[in-house]
Amino acid sequence: MDVSELLDGLNDKQRDAVAAPLQNMLVLAGAGSGKTRVLVHRIAWLMQVEQASAFSIFAVTFTNKAAKEMRARVEATLNGPVGGMWIGTFHGLAHRMLRAHHREAKLPESFQILDSDDQQRMIRRLLKAMNIDEKKWPPKQLSWYISARKDEGLRPKDIQAYDVNEQLMLNVYSAYQDACDRAGLVDFAEILLRCYELLQQQPTLLRHYQQRFRHMLVDEFQDTNSIQYLWLRLLAGSDNNIMIVGDDDQSIYGWRGAKIENIKRFLDDFNAETIRLEQNYRSTATILKASNALIENNAERMGKSLWTDGNQGEPISIYAAFNELDEARFVVGKIKSWLQAGNALSDSAVLYRNNAQSRVLEEALLQEGLKYRIYGGMRFFERQEIKDALSYLRIISNRNDDAAFERVINTPARGIGDKTLSHIRDCARHESLSLWDAAKAVLAQKHLAGRAATAVTKFIELVEQLDDKIAELELAQQAQTAIEQSGLMAMYQAEKGEKGRARVENLEELISACGQYELPIDEDFTSPLQGFLAYTSLEAGEGQADEHEDAVQMMTLHSAKGLEFPLVFMVGVEEGMFPSQQSNEESGRLEEERRLCYVGMTRAMDKLYISHAESRRLYGQEKHHSPSRFLREIPEDCMEEIRIKTQISRPANSGRFSPSISHATFEDSGFNLGQRVLHAKFGAGTVLNYEGAGAQSRIQVSFDDVGSKWLVTAYARLQAL
Secondary structure, eight states: OHHHHTTTOOOOOHHHHHTOSSOOOOEEEOOTTTTHHHHHHHHHHHHHHHHHGGGGGEESEEESHHHHHHHHHHHHHHOOOOOOOEEEEEEHHHHHHHHHTTTTTTTTHHHHHEEEHHHHHHHHHHHHHOOOOOSSSHHHHHHHHHHHHHHTTTGGHHHHHSHHHHHHHHHHHHHHHHHHHHHHHEEEEHHHHHHHHHHHHHHHHHHHHHHHOEEEEEESSSGOOOHHHHHHHHHHTTTTTEEEEEEEEGGOOOGGGGOHHHHHHHHHHHTTTEEEEEEEEEOOHHHHHHHHHHHTTSSSSOOOOOOOOOOOOEEEEEEEEHHHHHHHHHHHHHHHHHHHHHGGGGGHHHHHESSSGGGHHHHHHHHHHOOEEEEHHHHHHHHHHHHHHHHHHHHOOOOOOOOOOHHTTSSSOOOOOOHHHHHHHHHHHHHHHHHHHHHHHHHTOSSSSSHHHHHHHHHHHHHHHHHHTTTSHHHHHHHHHHHHHHTTTHHHHHHHHHHHHHHHHHHHHHHHHHHHHHHHSSOOOHHHHHHHHHHHHHOOOOOOOOOOOEEEEEEEEETTTOOEEEEEEOOOHHHHBBBBBGGGGGHHHHHHHHHHHHHHHHHEEEEEEEEEEEEEEETTTTEEEBBOOHHHOOGGGGGHHHOSSSEEEOOOOOOOOOSSSSOOTTTTTTTTTOOOEEETTTTEEEEEESSGGGGGEEEEEEEEEEEEEEEEEEHHEEOOO
């Protein structure tokens, strides 16, 4: 491919970024502006025009899916493989360095990665040993504390405790780190921190990587946290070229440690040039105008205004619902019309601020027989049966993996109870041993007797026999042997019903996944099993289940980032819901909520509906909210307010986003939405909904004492209050 071909099809600003001289550069890339294309063509430009070696390129993304897509697109652009190029996630690339230099990092060659569940299991064990009340100090809360400190680059010695609570958490962090180091385990946050420390403490190694990776590219830079920034800055040094791509207007992960200020910090630290990508290839002009107007209400922006050569498009439709049932009925009705017009359900998406909002929408979709998919549901490698099987493979690979040991020592049940485990844990703590070595020690010292000793002996023999049996087998056969001979398959086959059948199918799918796994040729794993275990830990949570059916896409606004749909519904856009109540109480949160709204709006390609409800029952409580301030920040000429023209007629004089909408009348019933009524048996209540006509019509009332009831209108004998 020649130079002209590399630049073909790019707009002026994209060309500027792709063909820029070797320099530090920020590409401020707006939503739908083709940033991935720019990254891919920049890599191709570096190799073909600047004569950069594939070995000198280091490209960082945030998901394995994005990394695979980038590698595939680079290879397609260059018409050939790009062996030697490092393209991956922060955790994946840091993990690769730790594998290659495990001795210098003070890790065993077969070190394993703890996921959040295993991390909490280990913390729970430590709390018991430290006589700390688990109810007062939940393991989940402590795991968040530890991960947050690591994301800031802080070890226990770096933290000053100012009160007894902080001191307790610090003590747990210290004990947890000692336990991980003893067992040769790392959690997700540890991967980056350990790699950063490795490079800091090994100047020769740091110089090696700085001299190798002359060209660094980083995607989604607005989502980086403190340790990710420090790691990149260390690797880049003072001589390398680093290009970051990001959008301060799409920084929505502050709650998990992302630092929006890292973009400005990069400009100061690297004296970088800025190129803005503002031409949008996704949404209509109306949607872009509304989105620009919304986000302009945020202060401290770097400044950018999206535009398009495309059509003006329809106005954004705003629907004022009486309650969440009315809102769901409206959304589903529009989706049904969309489908009847010949469109695909999968081209429509319903976005909400909180997962709890999906229930009513799901029920409405089910009532209409419309298929739907919850995006980001239970992930394959996080399912119970899969974690059980992987834990057997982990303990076979590394006997010092305490988390795997605890998970499978009594799975399936083999008569090893809490008392026996306490003996083993006490021994491990007092003698600084792994649980595996402690189990062998208590047997040798005859601290266990009878059934307990027999059960622990049989478990140890099982693992050692499995290790011998699978040593020479292919990976898929290794997994199958471990699953079958450990008793896992039989245990789940004995579980009745659909749940048990699904678990068995998942175990079979794991064996298939092992058969399809290919060990990366340019990574330093001693066996396919080690590579696969690392892959499952790093991949967990990113892969989506294959979808064979056309279905409505349902997801939180956070999950929607990076996606696009012709038809989008944003529901629950109300004060207290979106922006959330907490956003009024914490500095900077309101602006992040506005950025989240901006992300949601810019997911829509052709048509955007936004709905809010006067009352909403959520978490068991009835709440009355006013429309979100974000709606008032959208220009009037970009929107239209929808009135229902069939069974419900709304007064034409209801104001623009007035705090309380006028109650609509159910024409056949004589009652109004929100009207207070009295029933002879159920007492006083509020009218919520109405369906049907004539003798077959029904009315829904939320009674103060007995909850919601559907009543046949003709026989309800309701009295107006």
